[in-house]
Amino acid sequence: MPIQSNILGSKKVGELADESCYEIEEELKEQLEEYLE
Numbered sequence: 001m002p003i004q005s006n007i008l009g010s011k012k013v014g015e016l017a018d019e020s021c022y023e024i025e026e027e028l029k030e031q032l033e034e035y036l037e
Helices: 002-036
Strands: none
């Protein structure tokens, strides 16, 4: 049972990391576009 919850926990952490990476990437793209204008 602990192993299963551990897998679920790390999966959640991975999803959170993916989301924050995506958000950071989007912000950087916006900043770049403003800089290039």
